[in-house]
Amino acid sequence: MNKIKVLLVDDEIEMLNSIEKILSKRGDLKVQAENDPEKAIKLIERQKFNLIITDLKMGNISGMDVLKKAMLHSPEAKVIIISGYGTIEAGVEATKLGAFDFIEKPFTSKKLYDKIDLAIKEFDALPAETVSDSSIDEQTGIVSKSNQMKEIISLVNKVSQGNMTVLITGESGTGKELIARAIHKLSSRSVNPFVPVNCGALPESLFESELFGHEKGAFTGAVRTKPGLLEFANEGTFFFDEIGDMSPALQVKLLRMLEERKIRRVGGEREISIDVRIIAATNQDIENMVKEKKFREDLYFRLNMMKIEIPPLRERPEDIIPLAKYFLREVCAQHDGKKKIFSERAEELLRSYSWPGNARELQNLVSRASYLCTSTTIDSPDIPIPGVKDLSTLDNSILEMPFKDAKNKIIENFEVAYLTHYLKKNEGNVSKTAEECGIDRRHLHRLINNYNIVYED
Numbered sequence: 001m002n003k004i005k006v007l008l009v010d011d012e013i014e015m016l017n018s019i020e021k022i023l024s025k026r027g028d029l030k031v032q033a034e035n036d037p038e039k040a041i042k043l044i045e046r047q048k049f050n051l052i053i054t055d056l057k058m059g060n061i062s063g064m065d066v067l068k069k070a071m072l073h074s075p076e077a078k079v080i081i082i083s084g085y086g087t088i089e090a091g092v093e094a095t096k097l098g099a100f101d102f103i104e105k106p107f108t109s110k111k112l113y114d115k116i117d118l119a120i121k122e123f124d125a126l127p128a129e130t131v132s133d134s135s136i137d138e139q140t141g142i143v144s145k146s147n148q149m150k151e152i153i154s155l156v157n158k159v160s161q162g163n164m165t166v167l168i169t170g171e172s173g174t175g176k177e178l179i180a181r182a183i184h185k186l187s188s189r190s191v192n193p194f195v196p197v198n199c200g201a202l203p204e205s206l207f208e209s210e211l212f213g214h215e216k217g218a219f220t221g222a223v224r225t226k227p228g229l230l231e232f233a234n235e236g237t238f239f240f241d242e243i244g245d246m247s248p249a250l251q252v253k254l255l256r257m258l259e260e261r262k263i264r265r266v267g268g269e270r271e272i273s274i275d276v277r278i279i280a281a282t283n284q285d286i287e288n289m290v291k292e293k294k295f296r297e298d299l300y301f302r303l304n305m306m307k308i309e310i311p312p313l314r315e316r317p318e319d320i321i322p323l324a325k326y327f328l329r330e331v332c333a334q335h336d337g338k339k340k341i342f343s344e345r346a347e348e349l350l351r352s353y354s355w356p357g358n359a360r361e362l363q364n365l366v367s368r369a370s371y372l373c374t375s376t377t378i379d380s381p382d383i384p385i386p387g388v389k390d391l392s393t394l395d396n397s398i399l400e401m402p403f404k405d406a407k408n409k410i411i412e413n414f415e416v417a418y419l420t421h422y423l424k425k426n427e428g429n430v431s432k433t434a435e436e437c438g439i440d441r442r443h444l445h446r447l448i449n450n451y452n453i454v455y456e457d
């Protein structure tokens with residue numbers, strides 16, 4: 001059997017040596033002892049450990065920092081925290097945050113061995129891998145396995161360097177805001193604010209004064225001068241979310257701002273120069289809106305200096321499982337810190353679904369499944385994907401098909417039933433149905449045509 005790789009961290013050299021001695025008496029551990037916590041953290045970033053045993057109270061860097069690093073870089077590692085006299089509460093807190101266990105000083109070798117044995121037992125129960133290293137981008141927190149997402153990350157890295165205006169498109173829940181934040185984070189503007197606004201959320205009059213600010217007395221209720229969000233975002237990044245919902249009047253004002261890099265507060269005369277990087281996003285078919293004259297062409301060209309199109313999750317199925325594992329890890333860390341995994345059947349089910357609500361739907365579903373499932377392994381019946389739970393409810397003809405055909409048939413049946421239900425409810429209004437179901441309108445049109453869905457009563 002391979003030896004268990006252990007990282008031991010304690011800034012007190014005597015303590016470190018004595019624990020190392022205890023551990024070295026067991027033949028099954030390969031121990032690396034480190035008395036500089038900063039170095040230990042660097043080691044965790046570079047290497048995989050099965051078990052990390054760390055003192056809680058050290059100098060600048062505490063055992064909690066080591067734990068957090070481990071959870072990020074080596075989520076499968078079990079972390080045992082050594083808490084000194086009077087710090088048991090912190091030890092308990094650490095286990096809540098995801099540490100495997102804690103041990104209070106002073107302790108006997110037997111007690112330490114027992115804890116290690118318990119951890120080893122869990123290794124047997126859980127396969128070592130969770131999210132593979134290459135699928136999470138450390139700096140931005142973007143999970144990607146598919147070539148499409150990897151290309152997007154490299155584009156994000158490139159555009160973050162300049163000041164170019166970026167337009168991000170993609171169905172809802174594909175990660176548009178995440179990408180916008182990543183561009184900001186990687187840019188030299190990252191120390192300044194990232195200000196997101198939803199262009200559809202406010203009435204036009206309010207929105208204008210929110211964005212550009214207003215002078216005292218500009219309108220009833222403007223009792224004092226107030227700078228707008230664009231001024232607040234100076235030297236930072238401004239994110240216009242749902243830009244397709246911006247009113248025509250505001251589109252003109254935004255265009256002027258983009259051309260002149262100056263704004264004027266509502267009711268004001270003075271022009272104020274501002275330096276902001278603009279990122280806009282939409283889940284609507286903006287080219288079509290331009291064609292239909294619902295969105296200004298000149299503004300579209302200004303915004304579209306660089307376009308990032310995020311494909312829907314169903315078109316990059318390789319990302320489903322890495323994303324699901326990442327979301328599961330996050331939800332476990334927020335919940336009780338106990339790690340959970342998916343069974344093979346569960347992964348198969350996740351892969352087979354078409355995810356109309358994309359990563360956001362996957363995130364919600366993983367979160368629900370994790371809360372509902374009390375064991376460490378989440379199995380397919382724990383996953384609330386609408387549809388099949390029990391084979392006895394299936395038509396015999398489906399059961400006779402090869403697995404892949406059966407799966408496609410069930411998905412098709414489900415999609416037709418689901419969409420017909422909502423189209424009927426909305427009296428055939430495609431836009432309304434798309435919005436209600438969280439599906440991109442173009443995708444909904446395609447499905448209606450492919451399946452010949454007829455939705456009159």
Ligand SMILES: Nc1ncnc2c1ncn2[C@@H]1O[C@H](COP(=O)(O)OP(=O)(O)OP(=O)(O)O)[C@@H](O)[C@H]1O
Pocket residue numbers: 141142143144170171172173174175176177178179283323326359360363
């Ligand atoms: N590739 C990814 N890696 C990690 N997390 C992701 C990824 N894609 C999406 N997410 C997560 O999924 C959730 C939805 O993403 P986000 O809010 O960025 O999507 P959106 O396209 O802006 O959605 P909407 O159109 O509904 O506003 C967020 O919690 C985000 O962090």
Ligand SMILES: [Mg+2]
Pocket residue numbers: 176177241
């Ligand atoms: Mg969004």
